Amino acid sequence: MDPLASLGRALRDLGYAFVTPTPETHRRVLARGAEARDLRDVFGWSRMFAPGLLPQRLEALLLEAGALERHGGLLRSAVRFSSLGPLLFAHSAYPTTEADAVFFGPDTYRFAALLDQRVERAGAVADVGCGSGAGGLLLARRAQSVQLLDINPRAVRFARANAELNDLSARALESDVLSNAQGPLDLIVANPPYLADDLGRAYRDGGDGLGTALSVRIARESLLRLPPGGRLLLYTATPVIDGAHLLWPALERLLAGTRWDYRELDPDVFGEELDRYTYATVERIAVVALDVTRC
DSSP, X not given: OOHHHHHHHHHHHTTOOOOOOOHHHHHHHHTTOOOOOSHHHHHTSOOOXXXXXXXXHHHHHHHHTTOEEEETTEEEESEEEEEETTEEEEEEOSSOOSTTOOOOSHHHHHHHHHHHHHOSOEEEEEEETOTTSHHHHHTGXXXXXXXXXXXXXXXXXXXXXXXXXXXXXXXXXXOSTTTTOOSOOSEEEEOOOOBOOTTOXXXXXXXXXXXXXXXXXXXXXXXXXXXXXXXXXXXXXXEEETTEESSHHHHHTTOTTEEEEEEEEESOOOGGGGGSGGGTTOSEEEEEEEEEEEO
């Protein structure tokens, strides 16, 4: 068994649970100082901890997973574990500054809520840009098959471990959008990065158009891949400039011959981005969902 999956199972057996907040909330909580006192501090808040705080088996599993860092006389977990209902997901520790960091946070919870509301059952499912695998794995028991696809090898490793951790059947594959997706697909879901990120981090940088380009590409390639009756459920966000969604015109051009629903889910996220010069003309960033079926 993957040591990350073994570690997650051991944490779950100890009653561990943690809801991961936004990076800004996380930063503010850590600014209060103090070393870790319990499992939530170590595996949720990413606090430093003293040797001997963890049960020996947990420390050994962290070491086996290559996720135990040493900082002087203190230790730190390079992995976090977040709860999503009864499921538990491993992902990158805070702060997620590495180019290949794998993020889990409020967007994940909103994406999961959208899937819960919109998908009762499915056939062959692909989760594009799967990250931790949360979206696809949430649907695994409602689907005939699930593929967890990500261009980031680190994300594929986490997604595979999370499938094992939660006893769910899914294939995790390295894939640039749908390039390595296998077989026919009935449902494609995606929660892609949608910001213009100066550091180029895989989980944040959505490319050109102030971070909208990747969402447009996923929509275009998904509609080309899906058969008649196939469905795309895209959770993303758009800059709003002078009251208009920057993303919408590019999506609208793709929707001939489909049935679709496009709506705003959250009017204002990542407000701190507006302090950056890149977003000087943007009045807000809105979370949106596109639910589209090929006719």
